[in-house]
Amino acid sequence: MEREFDRNHRLSNGYFGSFTMAPLSSLALAGSISSFFITRIHSAMFPPLAEVNVENIIMRRELWKLLISKFYVTDPKQIILTVILILHFKKFEKRYGSRKFASYLCSVFLISLLFELALLYLSSKRHWGLASLPNGPLAVIFSLFVPFYFDIPRIVRAAVIGIPVSGKAIAYICGLQISSSSLESLCVSLIGIAAGGLFRSNFLFLKKYFMIPKIIGTICHKLFSPLLWEVDKVTRTNYGATLELQHLEEEERIEQAMIRATMRIQGNQNAHAGRSLRTWLMGRGAAVVPAEDKVLTLTNMGFNREQAAQALRLYNNDLAQATNHLLAANR
Template identity: 30%
Template structure:
């Protein structure tokens, strides 16, 4: 998968992501209504474990997930939903919607069980945060495991990767209160359970095909987004193939950085530390024998530029980040088919 989630102003928008678009739209609309014109009805959307268990108001399990009653939670979760829409393109809308259903059921169950257990231990807590956080936090699991990181630099001596901003958003969302931490932990644990297919949750909590087909022919037409102009490159077919392709792109990028450092007379171990060293929430990547395979320090004289032809793999890599195919080819041509340099060109031109 991609090592970048794409910029916020990505030209692709919500193309091929109707479920993410619908989730974000419902959350924004309901939250706006409840925080302004319909604020007198906010009490119906409170996530109260006591009201659910003691007064049997089970409908709160649904209404409490429809809207964010905290503006900060609304803003942060909206950003995360937008960033994580890339998973809908990888899984497909049907599987992604089934993922949302499974995390909603399992995550809500974990939240209720944890809240009940803490009350039994004598811990006092206020209302749990409202909003579909149980469907947002589990996405950090595939985000951490499937998306390799690229080190960008340092801020105050702390290594920063291309994945750091999303992690900061998650930490900001969980740092509001003890109740927010509880919901965050339950969401992450829910993502792990789905990942390992605990008790066959992936096949048990799955939206039937006829329901998916009916939704596609009705709601899907309403939520459908137009294809970005100038982008005719098809998206990848499977998560496994894209992960393999993107890992190869990442390895080539790291090797290119190592070559540049070697030509400048720097120690090649610095490149190894860049890849395998400590990074903020980063994944370690072992280059193995790639240096020998890619002929680092081989026959090409130092400082001599070698023109690289544009590869369709690199074009697909940047197109999946949300850029148009024509702009991608121009950037790769200008950067000698280097993905990292082309990304900077595209971001500056956006």
């Protein structure tokens, strides 16, 4: 199964191979880190670039600040946890392809923007007193927890005080750390999960109407793939990768192998179900020995011995059901 997974998905254990077939994830990782350092240098000399609060977005109607704020991260803790989550969630781009993954990101990005705008509007009307919403693609990242929960199988790696701990625990802990840092972070996190749930349920046919055209995907691939660590040949050698990165890649191979094995088993079971049912019905009473006194009772009622024995075998020596069966058969 592992060989089949490697053949179909061309994953590598290497450091750069970790992002093979995941150009968008590598771009998100590089963009998040670079934007963090740029904004840190900028904030040391100038006022904050774009504060997403009620005054700026609702009162002054500076909607561009809400849009710009999604492309940079200013909190040191958030950038570290964001990098860890990107490393976990890049498996979705490898599994579904960059074009479908980009369509998903664009969809949840627009939905989360509308939800955040509605949140700020309600805060201004209800006087909830929300401070500035956190910068960065927080809602988009949290939307990936929806397919992460439903589509990624749980693989137990260890046990702490008798409690099994799976490889998914790190992602959940990082998400909990980000969402619990403030009320505003919790609101944006819930918005991201809601956006991911709407896309998964295909609300208003999102999967149909929010698909990036194939020609745009081809153009972007030709323009940016040389810059995004694309590796065509897969190497089986580890080039200085950290132990955690190697564990993530190993989990991806195991998860894919489990999914494929489960699908094959289900297909075989469905195909075998009809044959098993027919065989069971035809030979149900093959191992049942008809009771001689009950055979005699049925023959005294006018049925021949062979029919009586067959009916008793079929109904496990139940005289009443065997009698009903023979009466119905002779009508």
